[in-house]
Amino acid sequence: MADWVGGFKTDYRIANRRQSAIMATSFHNTGTAELYVSSKTMFSKSFDAKYMRIALRLAERARGWTSPNPMVGALVVKDGRIISRGYHRRAGEPHAEAVTLEKAGNKAQGAVLYVTLEPCSHSNKRTPPCTPLVIESGVKRVVVAMIDPNPHVSGSGIKALRKAGIEVTTGILEAEARKLNEAFVKHIATGLPFVTLKIAQTLDGKIATASGESKWITGEEARTEGHRLRHMNDAILVGINTVLADDPALTARIPGSRDPVRVVVDSSLRIPITARLLTRTVSAKTIVAALPHAPKVKMKKLIAAGAEVIVTRSKNGRVDLRDLMRKLAKRNIMSVLIEGGAEINASACKSGIVDKVVLFIAPLLMTGRDSLCSIGGTAPETLLQAFKILDITTQFIGQDLMITGYIEQKSRVRR
Numbered sequence: 001m002a003d004w005v006g007g008f009k010t011d012y013r014i015a016n017r018r019q020s021a022i023m024a025t026s027f028h029n030t031g032t033a034e035l036y037v038s039s040k041t042m043f044s045k046s047f048d049a050k051y052m053r054i055a056l057r058l059a060e061r062a063r064g065w066t067s068p069n070p071m072v073g074a075l076v077v078k079d080g081r082i083i084s085r086g087y088h089r090r091a092g093e094p095h096a097e098a099v100t101l102e103k104a105g106n107k108a109q110g111a112v113l114y115v116t117l118e119p120c121s122h123s124n125k126r127t128p129p130c131t132p133l134v135i136e137s138g139v140k141r142v143v144v145a146m147i148d149p150n151p152h153v154s155g156s157g158i159k160a161l162r163k164a165g166i167e168v169t170t171g172i173l174e175a176e177a178r179k180l181n182e183a184f185v186k187h188i189a190t191g192l193p194f195v196t197l198k199i200a201q202t203l204d205g206k207i208a209t210a211s212g213e214s215k216w217i218t219g220e221e222a223r224t225e226g227h228r229l230r231h232m233n234d235a236i237l238v239g240i241n242t243v244l245a246d247d248p249a250l251t252a253r254i255p256g257s258r259d260p261v262r263v264v265v266d267s268s269l270r271i272p273i274t275a276r277l278l279t280r281t282v283s284a285k286t287i288v289a290a291l292p293h294a295p296k297v298k299m300k301k302l303i304a305a306g307a308e309v310i311v312t313r314s315k316n317g318r319v320d321l322r323d324l325m326r327k328l329a330k331r332n333i334m335s336v337l338i339e340g341g342a343e344i345n346a347s348a349c350k351s352g353i354v355d356k357v358v359l360f361i362a363p364l365l366m367t368g369r370d371s372l373c374s375i376g377g378t379a380p381e382t383l384l385q386a387f388k389i390l391d392i393t394t395q396f397i398g399q400d401l402m403i404t405g406y407i408e409q410k411s412r413v414r415r
Contacts, residue, residue, distance in 0.1 A: 045172070048143050051075055051082075051114045052173045056145070056180060058087040058096075059116050064231045064258055065090045068332040070117055070148075070184040074100040076139070078111035095120065097130040101137045109138035116177050118148040118170075121157040131160045141167040145177035149188045183234075183335035186355065192325050196356040197338045197348060198229055200400075201374040206366035207342065212245055214372075221398030222360045224254060226339075229358065231257035233337040235287075235328060239344035240266040249276045250339070251284070259284035261333060265319050265344060267291045269298040269309075278305045287328075289319045321351040346377030349387060349407075357389060359403040 058073030066072075066088055073087040074096040084107075086099030094102075097119050101108055119130040119142070134142060142161055147170060148154060158168050178185055183194035200218045201207050208214040216223065230236055230252040242248065243264055250262045259282050264271055269290050271277070277286045286307045290299070291314050299309050310327050313320040328336065338348050348354050380386055389405035396402070 047080075048114070048169065048172045051077055051112075052116065052143065052145055053176075054082075054085070055096075055114045055116050056173060056176055058085055059180060062087055062089050064233075067091065067183070067234050067334050068187070070181040072096040072115065072117045074116070075114040076100055076104040076108050076111050077114060078107060083107045083111060095130050098128075098133055101133055101139075104137070110140050111138075112141045112143060113137070113139045114143045114172075116145045116180070118144050118146070118153055118155070119157040119161070120148065120150075120153050121160055129157075131157045134161060135164045135166065139166065141169070143172055144168065144170045145172055146170070146174045149185055151188075182355075187329060187334040191329055192322075192353070193234070193329050193334050193336045194355050195325070195336045195338065195348070195353045196229070196233065196358055197345060197354045198226065198358045198360075199345065199374045200226065200360040200362070202362055202364040202366045204365050204367065205374050206368075206371045207374045208372040209366065210368060210370040210372070212372075214246075217364065218360045218362045218400045219398040222362075222400040222402065225397050225402065226360070227252045227254045227257065229337055230260050233260050233335040234333040235261040235263050235336045237263040237265065237336050237338045237340065237344075239340045240264060240270050241343065242339075242341050243271055243275055243277065245341075247276050249280055249282070251282055260337065262286045263324075263328070263336070264288045265321070265324070265340075267294065267314075267317070267319050269294040269302065271302070273301055273305055278302070278307055289324050291319060315351075318347065321348060321353050325353050342372055342374060342376030345375045349375065350377060354407055356404070356406050359401075360397065361401045361403065363399055 055073040055075050058075075059071040060073075062071050069088060069091045071088065072095060073085075075085045076083040084100050084103035086096050086103060088094070088096045088099075097113065097115055100113070104111065113134060119134050121129050121131040142158075144158065148157065158170065161168050186192065186194045199207065200222065202217060207217065218226075230250070231254065236250050238248065238250065243266070251259045261284050262277050264277065264286070266288050267290060269288065271288060287310055288302055288307050289310045289312055292311055294309075294311070302309055310324065312327065313323040315321075315323075325336070338344065338354070340348070388408040390408050392403060392405040394401060394403050
């Protein structure tokens with residue numbers, strides 16, 4: 001009775017016998033049942049974590065395809081052996097629990113279901129609720145990583161399972177599960193998309209020469225990772241200066257990827273009708289965000305070219321990015337990747353919309369006070385107004401260093 005868990009082959013009968021011997025010895029030595037129960041609980045949580053980690057990796061396979069739904073993975077485990085596994089592949093397709101339980105069939109009777117998100121219990125959606133399926137399957141226990149933050153669920157699924165006599169354990173690898181679906185969690189909690197600021201720069205913080213040359217600062221591997229980020233996000237946002245300078249397509253040019261919705265911040269509608277964002281045929285649409293004073297004739301031409309024009313409130317004579325985020329969220333855009341120039345990067349940070357920062361740092365020194373910095377705008381008056389980055393991770397992507405971190409909530413409030 002062996003299976004592969006976390007890359008290692010484990011015989012659970014041997015592991016169970018070894019743990020039973022440890023617990024029996026502990027019970028004999030102490031003469032109390034408390035240590036026995038504690039040891040048994042630790043053993044159970046250890047195996048729960050191993051199985052949940054597999055379920056999280058399954059969920060990760062669908063990154064970029066499930067929005068506006070969360071990514072969810074599931075396993076059916078019986079007598080220490082994985083009977084079936086599955087994950088939610090795309091919005092509108094069967095949920096992870098339904099896929100996994102269908103594969104398990106009658107073998108699910110008396111088994112344990114591991115799922116990375118609380119089974120849904122509401123019916124006002126394209127797919128049927130999962131809670132009745134779980135109950136009908138005959139599983140004796142359900143292990144859940146995190147409660148569904150969706151107010152239509154939010155504990156009701158777990159309540160229904162327990163009412164049906166099923167043991168439910170929650171909170172196993174909850175932090176990992178929340179991070180996996182950080183965009184879904186923020187969208188549900190705030191009604192705003194999760195925003196990632198992506199910057200490719202030199203060691204001294206430059207993104208272009210004085211003449212505007214920027215291709216290519218980073219290597220091919222980092223650029224491929226950048227396209228993967230595009231695939232992972234619902235929309236990609238740039239400023240009009242980037243469109244005028246580079247005429248980008250803003251597509252995800254890696255095999256098996258999807259193109260994000262292209263969003264251009266363009267207060268006065270200066271975007272050329274001949275821009276590739278308007279003339280190149282791709283699966284994703286283009287949205288242009290403008291102010292009320294933008295020329296109506298140009299607006300009609302953009303709409304005729306297939307673009308959508310969103311009129312936002314004005315803030316300091318520019319598009320109010322927070323208002324734009326609210327309008328994008330209403331269009332089921334849960335995640336936005338910003339790939340702008342210095343000014344749009346500064347505006348995004350100062351508006352408080354940025355949640356996450358991804359920096360690709362090339363081993364180059366550009367020098368020159370006239371070369372373009374990665375973040376423009378005006379400097380803060382004090383260091384206390386600087387943005388603090390938390391939960392930083394680093395890794396090399398080819399020759400370039402990728403740094404990922406999250407902007408501290410208090411930093412956003414201060415600005």
